[in-house]
Amino acid sequence: MKRNTWQRTAVREALSARDGFVSAQELHTALRSAGSPIGLATVYRALSDLAGEGDADSLQSAEGENLYRACVSPGHHHHLICRVCGRTVEIEADAIEEWAARTAAAHGFRDPQHVVDVFAVCDRCS
Amino acid sequence: MKRNTWQRTAVREALSARDGFVSAQELHTALRSAGSPIGLATVYRALSDLAGEGDADSLQSAEGENLYRACVSPGHHHHLICRVCGRTVEIEADAIEEWAARTAAAHGFRDPQHVVDVFAVCDRCS
DNA sequence: AGCGATTTTGACAATCGTTCTCGATAAGCC
DNA sequence: GGCTTATCGAGAACGATTGTCAAAATCGCT
Numbered sequence: 001m002k003r004n005t006w007q008r009t010a011v012r013e014a015l016s017a018r019d020g021f022v023s024a025q026e027l028h029t030a031l032r033s034a035g036s037p038i039g040l041a042t043v044y045r046a047l048s049d050l051a052g053e054g055d056a057d058s059l060q061s062a063e064g065e066n067l068y069r070a071c072v073s074p075g076h077h078h079h080l081i082c083r084v085c086g087r088t089v090e091i092e093a094d095a096i097e098e099w100a101a102r103t104a105a106a107h108g109f110r111d112p113q114h115v116v117d118v119f120a121v122c123d124r125c126s
Numbered sequence: 127m128k129r130n131t132w133q134r135t136a137v138r139e140a141l142s143a144r145d146g147f148v149s150a151q152e153l154h155t156a157l158r159s160a161g162s163p164i165g166l167a168t169v170y171r172a173l174s175d176l177a178g179e180g181d182a183d184s185l186q187s188a189e190g191e192n193l194y195r196a197c198v199s200p201g202h203h204h205h206l207i208c209r210v211c212g213r214t215v216e217i218e219a220d221a222i223e224e225w226a227a228r229t230a231a232a233h234g235f236r237d238p239q240h241v242v243d244v245f246a247v248c249d250r251c252s
Numbered sequence: 253a254g255c256g257a258t259t260t261t262g263a264c265a266a267t268c269g270t271t272c273t274c275g276a277t278a279a280g281c282c
Numbered sequence: 283g284g285c286t287t288a289t290c291g292a293g294a295a296c297g298a299t300t301g302t303c304a305a306a307a308t309c310g311c312t
Contacts, residue, residue: 163291165290
């Protein structure tokens with residue numbers, strides 16, 4: 001059974017207050033400087049719960065950090081991420097899904113999962 | 127100036143002796159059990175040099191580890207990776223390149239880089 | 253509202269991959 | 283053979299993340 005604590009709520013809200021992807025540490029720092037005494041481990045736990053429930057989206061940055069974002073459209077989609085400010089656009093790409101499935105099948109591979117993300121610099125930052 | 131040491135050669139050879147992606151640690155262990163007294167830091171250095179020169183390909187596993195592979199076809203390409211045995215197929219995908227460029231441009235983003243990899247289970251492992 | 257069982261929290265230690273430090277070693281050049 | 287300088291390697295340092303465990307908080311029930 002899952003309980004509702006103010007901590008989880010705080011994480012959920014701090015996350016949706018942001019425009020792009022954030023790391024757990026950043027989010028923790030933000031919460032702390034907003035006056036919340038929340039612990040770092042709790043932020044990590046809350047974020048991976050949210051990601052597991054599909055309420056948040058996660059990806060790895062090029063440096064290997066895990067980044068999270070409040071999920072707008074549920075279901076499978078990909079991202080176009082500004083590598084300067086972190087602003088994110090969700091993109092649908094049925095063509096990619098098909099391509100991945102076809103490519104895997106063509107080589108005798110089963111049960112394909114794919115990682116497709118585009119990092120670029122957005123108009124505001126260039 | 128760049129020097130040729132037996133350590134770099136050993137890493138290069140150990141890498142091309144493998145069929146799929148390997149982590150720096152795995153490669154180090156392999157070299158050690160083959161009798162080489164090479165150091166871990168050296169393996170890391172050699173691998174990132176190789177990747178920088180385009181002689182090796184690198185990607186991040188789902189767990190955030192950096193994996194390397196001897197590069198067969200130079201130039202830009204993507205991978206289909208068996209998530210059980212690590213066997214890898216290099217795939218060309220001009221369609222993806224175009225799609226990424228078009229998508230970025232459509233949202234006003236510049237200088238797009240993309241991460242496109244497909245993880246699945248190969249015929250031998252399923 | 254009060255109680256009790258059970259989750260969740262948070263400070264801290266532990267882990268894991270990777271990078272840094274720095275004295276020792278060895279390539280390449282004369 | 284020497285000299286200069288890049289490279290090596292052992293261990294410390296690091297940063298992100300996860301585990302530990304006692305204390306605190308939540309939910310269901312009365």
